[in-house]
Structures are given as C-alpha cells and as structure tokens.
Amino acid sequence: MSDLSGVTVHADCRYFRGDLPCRPNKEHGYICQSCPVYAPVQKRILxxxxxxxxxxxRTTPLLRRLRQEYPGCYITWLTLTPAILPQGEVDEILKFDFASSLQLMARHFDVAINLDKEKEACALLLKVEAPAKFGYTLREYDGVAWPQNEQAHHKFLTGVFDQLSLQNQKPYVQEIFELCGFDFRGEEYVFDTHEDKGYRWEALPEGRPRIGLNTGCGDRWTTRLWSDEKWIALITQLQAAGYAPVLLGGEAENARNQVLQAATGATYLGTFPLQQFINLMHQMDGIVTQVTMGMHISIALGKPTILMNNIFNPYEFDLYGRGQLVGPDKQCVCFYRGTCQLGTSCMEDLPAEKVFAAVQASVPV
Structure with missing residues (x-):
C-alpha cells in the first residue's frame, strides 16, 4: 500500500494498472481505500x-500447477501468439516485441521461466530480475543457449543430441514440469473452446459421430504427409461404418480438402480464423491428425485423438488416455527430418485400415 498526496493506492493489487484506471474503478467506481475486490499479488511470475x-x-498445463504452488500469483506470459492463450487464465499476455522486452527487463519477478532456446528468449531470462529462474538462459561469453538450472539439463540435452532424444521416454509436458522443479500429475491443458462466441454450424452432419480429419501438417516436416489416396480410403471406411467424416484445415489444406470432398462427399466447410477453427474442432467427437497444431488443439479440447506419427519420438506425446497413436508398419529412419532419406515417406506404409481401427476403438459408433 502506498500513500500519494493523502490518497491510498494499492499498487500491489492484481487489478492495478498505473497508466489507466483499473477495471473495478471503471466499472463500479471503487477506489483503493475501500475497494471490496482488492486482491494483493503474492508472487509475480514470468x-x-x-x-x-x-x-x-501444450505449455498451458503449467498454469494449473503455478496457481497451485503460488496462490495469489500474477502470471505474465510473453509469446508470439497472444490470441491462442486463454483470456482470464493469464493475468498479463504480452506479444514478443521490442517494447515488451524493454519493459520486462526493467521489472522484478519472483519466478522467471523460459522454455525456448531461441537466443532472444534466453537473453531475456538472462537480463530479467528474478531470484528464481528456470529453463534456458544465454551464456554471455559465446551467446549460446544453456540450461539455467539443473532440472533443465535433461530437456536441454534431448534437444541437442538425436541419440538422447530417441532414448527419451518422457512426454513433453512432463519434461517442462520437471524443468520447473515440479512433478507432473497429469495436469490438463488450459484452453478456450470459444463456445461463447455463438458460432453456428448448421451444415455439420447430425446423428452420427463426427470424426474431424485434419489433413495437413505444415510445410516444415513434410515427411508427415499422408497421400490423398490414403485419406480417401479412410473416409470411405468411416462412412461405411456410420461415422460422419469432417475435413479440417487451413489455407494450406484448402485445395486438398476440396479434392477429398469431391471424391468422397465428406463434409468440408472451408477455412476459418483461428478461434472459429478451434470451435469447429470442438464440435467433433474425435480427431484424426498428424503431429501439427491441430493435434495440440485436439488434445487441449479433450477430444479422443488418433495421432499419426512417423518422424518424432512417440513418447513425446501425451494423449491423456484419450485416443491412440498409430505409426507406419515400416520403421521410420528419418528422425526429425523434413525430407525422406529413402525418397518415399514411410507414411505411405501406414494403412488406412490401421487408422480406421484406432477410430473405432476410441470413438464407438
């Protein structure tokens, strides 16, 4: 509490802004001296x-544990994609840019966590003031990413040696919990379904389990792609068994999804802004996806997820007991590679029947 010219100011309150009136003042006219919603921050976490x-x-499960370990904490999250974070669950969401970096370096936090090895992220952890730091920092004399604390050694080493990464049997979420000094207790993602936006989906089929088919995987790891022929085979099997396949994707998948719709009659509603796309996925009863953004959204939404994987360590993914991970019948030799060393991706050795069986086991008709 501070006193400025005889006026009480609760600058330690989670609602206090300093540059603008706080929301309780704006909406209800409350002032600090008699404010009924005064909430002093106990710990500040970056x-x-x-x-x-x-x-x-897939970092959002940390929010649950941080709230538990530090009651009354105020969480600031710095990211390149603020729109994906759950509003109301993070106290301060900052987009990574020069202005945000500048003000963060001038502030004090009780706990600072950096989960990225990019030099700019590591430099921020190095410069920000906090007595407890976790994750990755920047070595000043050579400018390389380096573990800040002993618990970060495991995750650091699996990221720089393929041999250790292949041997790893810990899911990513468990790794980042341990990096922060926590044991992982199955904490779920914190995510917004955007159901309150009132999106209307009258064109979606009714009366049958909807199986979302996320047909793309981005342009970095194209060895994950499944051919149109495989998707068509899966769609026809799903239709024959009483499922309603729904094609999902963004602009990069639009042409492919139109081809698949024309060949099978599967439902395809087009492309949508991110929040609307998330809500569309929320309407599904199960999701078939490769390792891509759609996979993370599906897991976050709590959907049975049938994950097709070839080039990544399968232990990396935690489906929370919902769905199944399926891989090619042929051993993949292109660990974390964007192009296939053998010329033809082993994803062509993942039969549609295998994916279909996983759908049946995860989402009964």
Missing amino acids: LIKLGAIGDVI
Whole structure:
C-alpha cells in the first residue's frame, strides 16, 4: 500500500494498472481505500514461451500447477501468439516485441521461466530480475543457449543430441514440469473452446459421430504427409461404418480438402480464423491428425485423438488416455527430418485400415 498526496493506492493489487484506471474503478467506481475486490499479488511470475502455436498450447498445463504452488500469483506470459492463450487464465499476455522486452527487463519477478532456446528468449531470462529462474538462459561469453538450472539439463540435452532424444521416454509436458522443479500429475491443458462466441454450424452432419480429419501438417516436416489416396480410403471406411467424416484445415489444406470432398462427399466447410477453427474442432467427437497444431488443439479440447506419427519420438506425446497413436508398419529412419532419406515417406506404409481401427476403438459408433 502506498500513500500519494493523502490518497491510498494499492499498487500491489492484481487489478492495478498505473497508466489507466483499473477495471473495478471503471466499472463500479471503487477506489483503493475501500475497494471490496482488492486482491494483493503474492508472487509475480514470468513465463516465456514464444512459439510455435502448438508448443504454446501444450505449455498451458503449467498454469494449473503455478496457481497451485503460488496462490495469489500474477502470471505474465510473453509469446508470439497472444490470441491462442486463454483470456482470464493469464493475468498479463504480452506479444514478443521490442517494447515488451524493454519493459520486462526493467521489472522484478519472483519466478522467471523460459522454455525456448531461441537466443532472444534466453537473453531475456538472462537480463530479467528474478531470484528464481528456470529453463534456458544465454551464456554471455559465446551467446549460446544453456540450461539455467539443473532440472533443465535433461530437456536441454534431448534437444541437442538425436541419440538422447530417441532414448527419451518422457512426454513433453512432463519434461517442462520437471524443468520447473515440479512433478507432473497429469495436469490438463488450459484452453478456450470459444463456445461463447455463438458460432453456428448448421451444415455439420447430425446423428452420427463426427470424426474431424485434419489433413495437413505444415510445410516444415513434410515427411508427415499422408497421400490423398490414403485419406480417401479412410473416409470411405468411416462412412461405411456410420461415422460422419469432417475435413479440417487451413489455407494450406484448402485445395486438398476440396479434392477429398469431391471424391468422397465428406463434409468440408472451408477455412476459418483461428478461434472459429478451434470451435469447429470442438464440435467433433474425435480427431484424426498428424503431429501439427491441430493435434495440440485436439488434445487441449479433450477430444479422443488418433495421432499419426512417423518422424518424432512417440513418447513425446501425451494423449491423456484419450485416443491412440498409430505409426507406419515400416520403421521410420528419418528422425526429425523434413525430407525422406529413402525418397518415399514411410507414411505411405501406414494403412488406412490401421487408422480406421484406432477410430473405432476410441470413438464407438
């Protein structure tokens, strides 16, 4: 509490802004001296997780544990994709840019966590003031990413040696919990379904389990792609068994999804802004996806997720007991590679029947 010219100011309140009236003052006329919603911040926590979107999504289980371990904490999250974070669950969401970095370096936090090895993220953890730091920092004399604390050694090493990454049997979420000094207790993602936006989906089929088919995987790891022929085979099997396949994707998948719709009659509603796309996925009873943003959204929404994987360590993914992970019948030799060393991706050795069986086991008709 501070006193300025005889006026009480609760600058330690989670609602206090300093540059503008706080929301309780704006909405109800409350002033600090008699404010009934005064909520003093007990700990200030900085979380740096810049991108990509999927990695930001799968970092959200940390929010649950941070709230539990630090009651009354105020969480600031710095990211490249603010729109994906759940509004109301993070006290302060900052987009990574020069202005945000500048003000963060001038502030004090009780706990600072950086989960990215990008040099700019590591430099921020190095410069920000906090007695407890976790994750990755920047070595000043050579400018390389380096573990800040002993618990970060495991995750750091699996990221720089393929041999250790292949041996790893810990899901990503468990790794980042341990990096922060926590044991992982199955904390779920914190995510917004955007159901309150009132999106209307009259064109979606009714009366049958909807199986969302997320047909793309981005342009970085194209060895994950499944051919149109495989998707068509899966769609026809799903239709024959009483499921309602729904094609999902963004602009990069639009042409492919139109081809698949024309060949099978599967439902395809087009492309949508991110929040609307998330809500569309929320209407599904199960999701078939490769390792991509759609996978993270599906897990975050609590959907039975049938995950097709070839080039990544399967232990990396935690489906929370919902769905199944399926891989090619042929051993993949292209660990974390964007192009296939053998010329033809082993994803062509993942039969549609295998994916279909996983759908049946995860989402009964």
